[in-house]
Amino acid sequence: MEHYKVTLVSNTRSPQIGAVRLHDDSDDSLIELSFDGNAFTGTGDDFFDAFSQIRERLEPLGLLPQCYAAHLRAFPSGMSRSMGGGVKLYRLTLGKQALMDDLIHMFDTDNDVEPATVADQRAFFDKWIGSLGES
Template sequence: MESERYFAGGITVVLADGSRVPARLTADEVYAEGKEIYRISLEQGTEVRTVKSGVDFFEALKQLRQELEKTGALLYCFGASEDVYPSGMQRSMGPAVLAYKMRIGFPASRQDIVSIFEADETVVPATVEQQERFHRRWIDSLLNSAQKQ
């Protein structure tokens, strides 16, 4: 079994009460039985959560986030930010470790590309549902802008 590590580092988990705790996240692409598996592990104290996806890292991160949401916790990184989502090309042409920061009414550009595992002060922690809703609003805003032209 061959693997490639895409990320290993610290990440912040926002708990249901709003407090923040440090954790460690690793993201590995594993080749097994002729398939690519995208595996993310989150170490929070002595607890380790691992998710796997056959699609890409963004999907694996989404699955991890849904597990955390059951306890009211959110990840503080671009991949879990309300206004960040990978394009179809980022997902189909690679492991989706990059995504676009979206602004309502404006198309994404190269300057808007971020790593889904990184963070800065502009991250807006969100549930998977909130992020998907924002993504749909952004797409609608582009369609509405195109129709007005």
């Protein structure tokens, strides 16, 4: 079991520190997030999918994780998802193919993290895919 800390940010309240636990002892990937007496669980084919489920339940509360898993311009590759459980993501730049130097861990954070909703992150990923053929 792996453990991480993640900051949850909001426009209306002070940041919350959450504890994240990853479980990969069954056919599904399971993530638990707990903070301030609240607990959320997500399961999926990989950890990115499981964490996205938790993020969708945090969004109505006005909370967004301050980590690369919730960064507008980050997304896992198919290979990362199938072989690595989706814990490694790529920083994405429109019109530029993602490279090994662009790999980041989903629960890492830095000054460039721009927390986004699951839908906005997916929309940027789709836009990035479409931009690869443009010159």
